[in-house]
Amino acid sequence: MLNFLEEWSFFGGSILLIFIGLYGVLSRKNMIKILISLGLMDTGVNLLLVALGYVEAANAPIINSVNPSNAAAFVDPIPQALVLTSIVIGTAVLALGLALVMKIYDKYSTLNISEIRGLKW
Amino acid sequence: MVNLTLIIALPLLMAFTMPIFKMLNSKLPKFIALLTTAFNLIVLSSNFTEIMAAPLILELGGWQAPFAINLYVGPLALVAAFLINGSAFILSIYNLSQDYQFDDKFYLLFLMITAGASGMVMTGDLFNLFVFIEITSIAAYSLTTFAGGSSYEASFKYLIIGGVGSVFLLLGIGFTYSAVGSLNLAEIAASAGLINPLLLQITALLFLIGIGIEAELFPLNFWVPDIYTEAPTAVSGIMSGAVSAAGIYALARIFFTLFPAQQFFNYLLVIGVITLIMGELIAYQQENIKRMLAYSSLAQMGLIVTVISLGTEAAVKAGLFQLINHSILKVLLFISAGVLISAAGSKKIKDLAGLGTKKPTAAFGFTIAAMGILGVPFLNGFISKFMIISSSLNADQFLITFLILAAALIEIAYYLKVVQKLYFEDLEIEVKNTAVITVPVILLTLLIIGLGVYPQLIAEPLEKAAAEILNNSRYIMTVLGGI
Numbered sequence: 001m002l003n004f005l006e007e008w009s010f011f012g013g014s015i016l017l018i019f020i021g022l023y024g025v026l027s028r029k030n031m032i033k034i035l036i037s038l039g040l041m042d043t044g045v046n047l048l049l050v051a052l053g054y055v056e057a058a059n060a061p062i063i064n065s066v067n068p069s070n071a072a073a074f075v076d077p078i079p080q081a082l083v084l085t086s087i088v089i090g091t092a093v094l095a096l097g098l099a100l101v102m103k104i105y106d107k108y109s110t111l112n113i114s115e116i117r118g119l120k121w
Numbered sequence: 122m123v124n125l126t127l128i129i130a131l132p133l134l135m136a137f138t139m140p141i142f143k144m145l146n147s148k149l150p151k152f153i154a155l156l157t158t159a160f161n162l163i164v165l166s167s168n169f170t171e172i173m174a175a176p177l178i179l180e181l182g183g184w185q186a187p188f189a190i191n192l193y194v195g196p197l198a199l200v201a202a203f204l205i206n207g208s209a210f211i212l213s214i215y216n217l218s219q220d221y222q223f224d225d226k227f228y229l230l231f232l233m234i235t236a237g238a239s240g241m242v243m244t245g246d247l248f249n250l251f252v253f254i255e256i257t258s259i260a261a262y263s264l265t266t267f268a269g270g271s272s273y274e275a276s277f278k279y280l281i282i283g284g285v286g287s288v289f290l291l292l293g294i295g296f297t298y299s300a301v302g303s304l305n306l307a308e309i310a311a312s313a314g315l316i317n318p319l320l321l322q323i324t325a326l327l328f329l330i331g332i333g334i335e336a337e338l339f340p341l342n343f344w345v346p347d348i349y350t351e352a353p354t355a356v357s358g359i360m361s362g363a364v365s366a367a368g369i370y371a372l373a374r375i376f377f378t379l380f381p382a383q384q385f386f387n388y389l390l391v392i393g394v395i396t397l398i399m400g401e402l403i404a405y406q407q408e409n410i411k412r413m414l415a416y417s418s419l420a421q422m423g424l425i426v427t428v429i430s431l432g433t434e435a436a437v438k439a440g441l442f443q444l445i446n447h448s449i450l451k452v453l454l455f456i457s458a459g460v461l462i463s464a465a466g467s468k469k470i471k472d473l474a475g476l477g478t479k480k481p482t483a484a485f486g487f488t489i490a491a492m493g494i495l496g497v498p499f500l501n502g503f504i505s506k507f508m509i510i511s512s513s514l515n516a517d518q519f520l521i522t523f524l525i526l527a528a529a530l531i532e533i534a535y536y537l538k539v540v541q542k543l544y545f546e547d548l549e550i551e552v553k554n555t556a557v558i559t560v561p562v563i564l565l566t567l568l569i570i571g572l573g574v575y576p577q578l579i580a581e582p583l584e585k586a587a588a589e590i591l592n593n594s595r596y597i598m599t600v601l602g603g604i
Contacts, residue, residue: 048295093255
């Protein structure tokens with residue numbers, strides 16, 4: 001039971017995080033909260049990607065004298081490379097989003113999307 | 122021939138050196154953008170015969186295909202890259218007579234969106250597809266805001282939808298990687314049959330959400346009208362002419378090369394028809410000309426997806442021809458509408474009354490492009506509409522044919538309404554000085570008439586591109602070779 005939990009908590013947890021984020025994006029009215037929810041979704045998917053590449057009791061995929069080249073002893077490096085890229089992209093999108101929120105706040109003096117004409121959906 | 126990697130590399134280099142050019146001379150950025158896109162077109166043309174003979178595989182970093190990232194440029198990618206860089210070139214000519222507030226930043230992002238869209242169609246690697254989609258969309262979010270006013274809200278809306286979509290796309294990529302163990306498109310395609318059917322369904326759905334946003338498919342397209350209405354005209358043009366073409370390419374690549382299954386084509390068919398009918402019906406009710414063009418644009422995307430997902434060779438050819446026509450015509454419609462809007466000082470269709478005599482070039486451009494979309498004989502839209510109808514009839518899809526014809530009728534109604542306003546009503550407003558668009562109008566009109574009178578001009582690329590889409594084993598063989 002404990003083993004099962006250990007193995008699936010990463011997958012289940014990250015999927016849960018994605019859905020919490022999706023719920024937040026769809027239900028919140030505050031623009032900052034929407035962006036935070038988007039950040040949660042990003043984190044969830046990044047966690048899931050890292051979990052996909054996890055190998056039990058394996059080392060970081062760096063070849064040196066302590067860790068000789070042995071593919072079986074390494075975790076999968078490709079998901080980690082993907083996650084690094086995707087973190088950068090996620091940060092850029094969030095920063096741009098916050099900049100837009102500043103501009104919108106300057107214009108309407110509110111963060112509530114239902115009070116902003118162009119944002120109703 | 123020149124190395125095709127430059128199509129992505131040169132715009133990126135020029136984009137990030139733009140502030141230096143701006144320091145040298147404040148007029149320089151717009152000419153750099155023009156020269157870069159012109160250079161891209163020359164590079165593409167110089168590789169034309171070679172790619173028609175055999176698809177080009179560019180291995181980056183000197184490693185062989187499945188181990189390293191590779192670019193794949195077949196006939197389909199070549200057609201799409203021509204559309205993207207051609208639209209960017211025409212819009213750069215239009216931009217010469219435009220003044221943007223921060224012009225170095227504008228052209229920086231303009232070249233980024235060109236590079237990103239070109240990357241989307243040239244990449245042979247699933248994760249790079251994601252990266253290029255993100256480059257394109259982040260550039261699009263920021264470009265929209267150059268119009269000021271309500272464009273910030275439109276951009277925020279697009280950013281949230283695009284952000285959620287990219288999470289789903291990344292999730293799909295993660296599932297694909299966990300099932301196949303590779304990110305190379307050819308290797309995934311080769312072992313797609315081994316994926317658990319349920320996982321394949323979920324993955325395909327995730328890709329559909331992620332890419333459907335770029336390809337403007339229902340129900341993920343409610344950002345389109347806001348972006349197209351609020352963004353500067355050149356940005357609306359490049360979104361409609363280049364980014365949506367790249368989106369259709371990515372959709373075709375995923376669903377025809379990676380996961381070719383009849384049920385996915387059926388989903389795409391239904392989604393495409395809904396997008397088409399909904400787009401045309403809402404476009405008919407619009408009073409804002411840019412909003413009308415936006416809904417018309419997404420209706421066209423629906424039409425292209427519908428026709429391509431019929432899956433016969435004639436239908437795919439018709440769909441690709443329509444994609445080419447759509448890029449040419451929508452770029453012309455947007456730049457002419459942009460001139461008319463700034464002349465009238467209003468985006469309302471009723472305020473454009475009588476501009477036909479005062480702004481002859483723009484009104485002529487709008488009229489000929491509208492005629493092209495409606496399918497008037499001797500213009501390019503006639504040939505593609507004819508091919509679409511005949512191919513859908515040959516595929517025994519009578520309901521689809523009927524719906525396409527009905528949509529075409531609605532289209533005729535709302536485009537002619539604008540043309541009638543332009544020419545057959547009296548001028549009520551004072552005309553302001555506006556951009557000069559003689560050169561783009563002449564170039565695009567020549568293309569429209571040229572393709573309408575002599576469609577054999579692009580018969581060979583279309584033939585080869587359709588064959589490439591429908592035969593994914595050839596794609597796998599070319600990339601993986603003897604491995």
